[in-house]
Amino acid sequence: MHRLTVALLAAVDSVVAAAVGVTAVLAPMTLVWVFGLAAVDWGALWPASATIWQLGHLVPVEISLAEDYLVHAGVSDDAATFTVSLAPLAFTVFTAVAGIRSGIRASRAEAWMTGALSGGVVFTALALAVALTAANETAATDPVLAVVAPSLVYAVPLVLAAIVTEWREAAEGPVADVRDRAEGESGRWSEVPGEIARGIALSVSALVGAGALLVALAITVRIGEILALYQSAHVDGLGAVLLTLGQFAYLPTLIVWGMSFVAGPGVLLGTGAAAAPGGTTVGVLPGIPLLGVVPEATSTWLLLLVLVPIAVGAFAGWVARSRLATSGVEEWAPRIVTLVGIAAGAAGAVAMLSWAASGSIGPGRLAEVGPEAGAVALAVGLEVFVGAAILLLSPRGALAWMAGADAPDAAGFGAPDRASETVDLGTRGERPTPPLD
Template sequence: MNRLLVSLLAAVDALVAAAVGVAAALAPLTVLWVFGLGGGADWASLWPTSVRLWQLGQLVPLRITLPPEYLNAVGIPADAATFWLSLAPLAFTVFTAVFAARSGARAARAGAWVVGVVTGAVVMAVIAWLLWRSSGNPVAAVYGWQALLLPTAVFAVPALAGALVGAWRNGDDGLVDAVRLRAERDPRWAGVPEAAARGIGIAVGGFVGAGALIVAVATVLRGGQVIALFEASHVDVAGGALLALAQLAYLPTLIVWGGAFVAGPGFALGTGTAVSPAGTNVGVLPGVPALGIVPETATPWMLVSVLLIVAVGFVAGAAARGRLHRAGQVVDESAGPRLAAGAAIVVGGAAGAALLAAVASGSIGPGRLAEVGPAPGPVALAVGLELLVGAAIALFGPTRTAGDGRDHASYSGHTGATMGRATAADAGNGRSARPAAVLPHWVSDVSGEGDTEQFAPSDLDPLASLGGPERPGDERAGGTDDARGDAGAPDADEGEQPRD
């Protein structure tokens, strides 16, 4: 594909990702403006709010400054008038990241992933600058460098990851191919990169899946509390719909919290609070319906949830070992490739969990609400240890292939002799010899150690066991098969003429 076309497509991807994100924030505000405010307010005032919501979804923290008249009307103390809002609605982040990863992968398939990633990042930076310049807001302010850098990073990093994966799979005739050739120079280590990447993907995906599972279970078990908080909010239909959409935007954030809970460290809902399988201490919570799923107390059975991450580590290790099997590193069951794959799973999975915990934590208000979400360090440590246990069992545990070593040797010798007869018989009958079947590596590896069955030259004649008459042409060899080679073919040169 032409590099110019790749650049244009990457630019369109960045533009669409930003436009859809801003529109997703603007649409519900417009509905509220029509049905809640009756269209009397200035619709243009919704634009700064929509941009700020999109920026918050791109991990840009907002500095909130409440006006004095609002403080007096609500009764908020003056020292709580200014605070940071940095807990991101990760639904916006996930959408941008997925869109960017697909863009990078397409650029890699086109053979110009560097051009695609750079173009997409530059265009996203320009869009972020335009949005920042057009959204002045005295209530919610942002730092300019954060408004430019963070949305660009949210797009560029997944685009680069998608491009590298695509280039590794499809080749790029450049840097990625050079790295792959260097990695495959030693056959023992050829499958380690793909095994490690597959294991890391399963580890991070399993962490997210475990979080989603625990959120779903908590929603079912504590659905009554969620409904009660909805009813206590006393909002109309438009307000209820807007509240539901806002909580939906924070659903990925809640899933990461669930993953941190399953791993053990849990998360905080304010300074000095903790929600974990070992215990729950939250105090008074904001009246947000989604927080109704938070357990009021912890029970001992919740500690069993940590086994989910151990199981994820086992699956990741099994997948990595299977990849090493297919790549041939299991011929001698070398510990080196398995150690490398296991270390990558543990470190990569822990780093991924820490990154998710970092983007799923922040501030939602003044005072004690300045610390909300999981702590990246404890989450990384717990996830790493749990993945280590599961992956070690899968990577270094014994595997049953086809019995013990003696069975391997016997099977190898018997199979080798049987296949030799079949191939020779085909050649002796004038048929083209069938290609010898490829034995599994664990058979061919020990075939020389077993007892090889001895056979007589007559075994090469498929009619000998029937006791029938000798075939024409046997007189030339003196009525025996001694002149035949191991493959059942005549020893005489094909071009030699028979003598009178």
């Protein structure tokens, strides 16, 4: 495909990604302005929508409440200014997925650098336009971060997806040359980078899936508390719909919280409050219905959740060991490097997710909410390492025995060779002819 065509398609992808994200905020906000407010201030509609979009792309928002509002609401002056930085990750996920799709398309069009440059520049220009037009007195953002953070959310997945696709599919190009050189220098090491990447992807995907399953179970079990919080909010039909949409935007954030809970460290719920398998201390939380999933107490049986990341690591190790063995790699060094790479990569990935899913939601004790990235990374790294080590570093004969094959012989080299033991069953697909009487 012509490079100009690739550049135009990548630019269109970035425009669509930004436009859909902003519209997802602007549409319900317009309904509020039209049906929910007696005096419509159209001049505040766009800045409010744009600021929410920026928050969804990891841009902290500095809230400054007016003095008359503080008096009317009975709020102390200490809470007049605070930061909201807990991002609704649904926007982040959508933009990242859009970047991934654009990167894959540009790579398959054999012009991934052109597509990445075009898409990144156009999305950055759009983020700059949003930042310049979103300024308002109540909710302020750092002008540099308001451009850089959304741009990185889109550009980094785009470039990574393009490079991975090039590595896997391209026949020529800079990435293909590096791949061919790496595979040609040492046969026993050529499979290691791919198995590390595959193991990290499997581990992180499974952990996020475990977090999503935990959140689904918590919502099912504590649906009564969630409905009670809806009733206590005293909102009309339009307010209930908007409140639900806002909580859907934070659902990926809650899933990362669930992942952190499964890993063991749990999540902070404000200064001095936390929810973890080892124990829960819950203070006064905002009356958000979705926070009804947080239990007042936990059982010691939940400590068994630590087995989930270990099992995830074991599965990743089994996949890597099987593929390495198929390629004839049985030396210790490649397996050890693969093990360390999978554990370290999984730890780094969950640290980034935990950082993105934490922040501030209000003044005072609500300034620290979400998982601690360092603690979650350490826990997941150790757990995945233990699980993967069981399969990656076990003797080959032991793995064959666990898989149901014949037990290894005394020397530990596996079952005896049975290739010479053949049985004549006739032609394949036919029953053997019985003897004549």
